[in-house]
Structures are given as structure tokens and as C-alpha cells.
Amino acid sequence: MPKVAVIGVGQSAFVRGYPGSIRELAFEAYSEVMKDAGCGPADVEATVVCSSPEYDKQRSPAGVIAEYCGLNPQPTFYVETLCSSSSTGLKLAYSLVASGLHDSVLVLGFQKMSEITSAESQERMGRGADIQWESPFGTMMPAYYAMHAKNYLHTFGASHEDLARIRVKAATYGQINEKAVYRKGVELEQCLAADPVSSPLKVFDCCANADGSSAVLVASEEKAKALGIAKPVWILGVGAASQPVNMSLRERFNGLVVAEAAAKQAYEMAGVGPKDIDVAEVHDCFTIAEMMAYENLGFAEPGGGPELIRAKETYKEGSIPVNVDGGLLSKGHPIGATGGSQVRTIVLQLRDEAGDMQVKDPQIGLVHNIGGVGLYGNVTIFGR
């Protein structure tokens, strides 16, 4: 397989109520990625635009965004896998470059969640589940993850305090990430005393909605050389999987089999294992999601997640630093932009450019990005 590199990354600040339109929001990440790679529009052979369409009034946003970024007449198209849209976009971009069809492809993710109210947003996100058989009972994303949390805590004898520790970690790094929407610290007691949302999950177990955009520029080895990219980051492994939407068809609730399947593919393709990962970004839309990710990615045995966080092994100085940019919990979760933002963090880490969040000398990084309640699982592995 030909080598494929990430040659540039960009991200807008993640904010509440972005004061502009979706094309302007997308342009923030676009201008940053182009400056980062030292490229112009002529260096982009195709654009994959990624978001979750239920938030947008604009139909088929790829067209207006390509126009606004000066990316005509190159091909552009739209992909969607809920919260993992831009990881799916990255997999596509990888394939387009590895196949030799294009030398460079831009993955542009965005979401302006503030176009609608929080209640509307919950209802629409809920419709990312089974609308025929589940939504009529009044389901929401927090409730689905809460059912996983309830079963997880019961199966492994863990407590809500273990979940809360994950939020405390996220907030530690959200404070030092200038692009995060939630910049405050969070104490363990605060998490435990917070209002319940859907038992056992409380307010601080849930990620922050945000508006934001992200951009990842992918290129062939030749193109990276021709552009004189100083620190290309290589895509070593890509994995993706799906599982049934309906909860009645789920094998178990104390983990996401879709993440295990995607991880297995990515590890095999990269020729590495969990112990080789120096820094990881995992999909912590809820604290329980990060806990399950520890185990589904092999950072801990089943039931070993709580000990990993109690021992602070997933902090920056630990054996496997996870979400040292604040994660979705503190950085924010603008659906279509999230995967690209995770990739950006890992790329900056592997280039030793992550500033205060920098992990010591990482060689291999991993991104775990989940769409819906484990409908879509994506794991991507990167190396220097």
C-alpha cells in the first residue's frame, strides 16, 4: 500500500453560538490547515465535507463550502456518520490518495449546533438512533450511554466516582487548550453532586455542545515531498465497523464491540498493538464512553478501566495519555468537526507541537471516534 501522509491540520476555536454562518465557520479551519501545510487551493485535488445534516438549514453544504474556500472546480462531496463523520471522511481521503486517484484530499468537518435549541438538538440527536422502534419511548443520547454505564458499573463493580475521575482529567486539559469551549477546572465533588441527566450519568458526565470546524489535509508521499513538508505524519492503520442500531440487538452493554472491531483492523494494518500507542484521542462524548474505550482499545483488560484512571495512567505523564486536549467533555463536541479535531491533536503531538499539552516524545498515536451510540466505530493509527 502506498504511504499516505497528513501534511496539515487546522481547527476553529470550539465555541457556544459561533457568530457567523457555516461557510465562515468552515473557513476558520480551512485557512489554518492551508497555512499549516503552506499550500494554496490549487494543491487540493478534492474535498470531503463532513457534518451531520440535521443541524443545517443548508442542503448539501459541500457545494457552498467549496465555493467559499476557493476550491472550485475540484470535486467535492459530503459524508456523514453522525459524530464520526470526519473520521469517515479521513478514511475516504486515505483511500482516494492510496488508490492513486488523487495526490491530495482535504477533509473539512464542521457543525453549527447553535442553529437550533438544546432541546431540539437532543431530539435530533436521538433520531440518530432507531426512530421506528426506540424514539417513540422518548430516547436521547445521554440515556443510551447511561444504559451502557449502568450495565458497566454493575458488571465490573465500579462506581460513578470512577466515571467522574475521567471528567476531572478532561477538565485539567480543557483549561490549557485555548480552542476548548469549557476552560474551567472540575473537582471530583462537583461531578458527584451535579444534577442527574439520565441515571447514573450526571451533568459533568456529558460533553459540551459546541460550534466548530476542523480540517485535515492528506497527501501522497510524492506530493508531501514536492511541497517540502518538514514533518509529515503517516497514516499507518485505518479501521471502521458498524453494529446494530437497536438496543434489542446489542450483544452486551459494558463495551462497544464496534470499537473493538475497528481497533483490531487498525492495529493489524499498522502492525502495532495497544502497548505501542504513546498518545490517544478517544471519543468521550460521555465519561462512560472513555471508560469503555480504554478496554475496547486494549489499554486495559475488560473491567480494568477504573484502575487505569484511578492510577492516573491516562494523564499526560501516565503510561497511556488519553485526551490530553480536554476531550469532547471539555474541548466540546461539534459533531462533524470532532474526528478532525482529534486527528489534529494527535498530529500536533507527533510533530512535538502540542505546547503545554505535549506528551514526551510520542512515536505512535491513535484516534478512536464513534458515531451515534456505537453505530459506527472508527480507529485510526498515526506515526511519525
Place this chain on the structure above:
Amino acid sequence: MPKPEMDTRFAKFGTVSFTAVTKVNDFIGYLEEGKVTGTKCKKCGEVFFPPRADCYKCLDSEVEWFTVEGTGKLETYSQLMYAPIGFGEDLPYAIAVLDYGDYKVFGRIGDVPFEELEIGMEMVTRANELPNGNLNYVFEKA
């Protein structure tokens, strides 16, 4: 020629239904009779809950109905303190999954105090009429 009349019974499913027309509309007819039902492929015997009109294994659409009977084990649950639009008056309520062995059922907890719920407890699935006249099914203590 008059348009053929559409069978929109599924619009009656749950507090708010998002689907009106489906090939498994008889599910609502059975709920009206007090039965919660799934389907079974007549060819390969595969059991489906929620019910399906088509068997993906046989690529065949000959299915028969069966009634969810006996008890299932409570596999997981959660009590919601916030609700999506249209469900606010139902709060607080709990959703859950029962494991019947051959299949699982996702639905809502009925008239059971939340603190009495326990993973592993045996529960039954019961057809239920909602205050707005719609129908769903709920889990009760066995």
C-alpha cells in the same frame, strides 16, 4: 379512481411516533389486543424483535408473528430527568432492555418504583395504553 387507503396504524406507537407506514403495522393491531409481538422467519426460523417484515438471511418475506411471553431478565436501564421535545410530560421515566434469551426487548419501565429496579431481576412485557390514546409496551415486575 380513489386512491388506495394507506394503513397508518403505526402512527399510534409510543408517546410520539416518527413512523406511520410500515409492513409490520399488525404490531399495533396486536398491541390493541393486549399482545406484544415479534416475527419469525417461516423458512429459517430466525426470531426477530423488534419485528421485521423481511428475513435478511433468506432474503424472504414470509414471516409469522409470535407473542412475547414469560419473563425476561433486566439487562440494563436508565431513568431520564430530561426528555426530548414531546416527551416532557412523561418525566421522569426509565428505559430498559430485557433479555429473553432468544431475543431482547427494548422499551420503557412501567409502574415500578425506580429504586426497586435491579439488574438481573425478572420482568414481564405488557401492552399499555398511553394518556394520549396511543399505545406502547412497558416492563413490570414478574
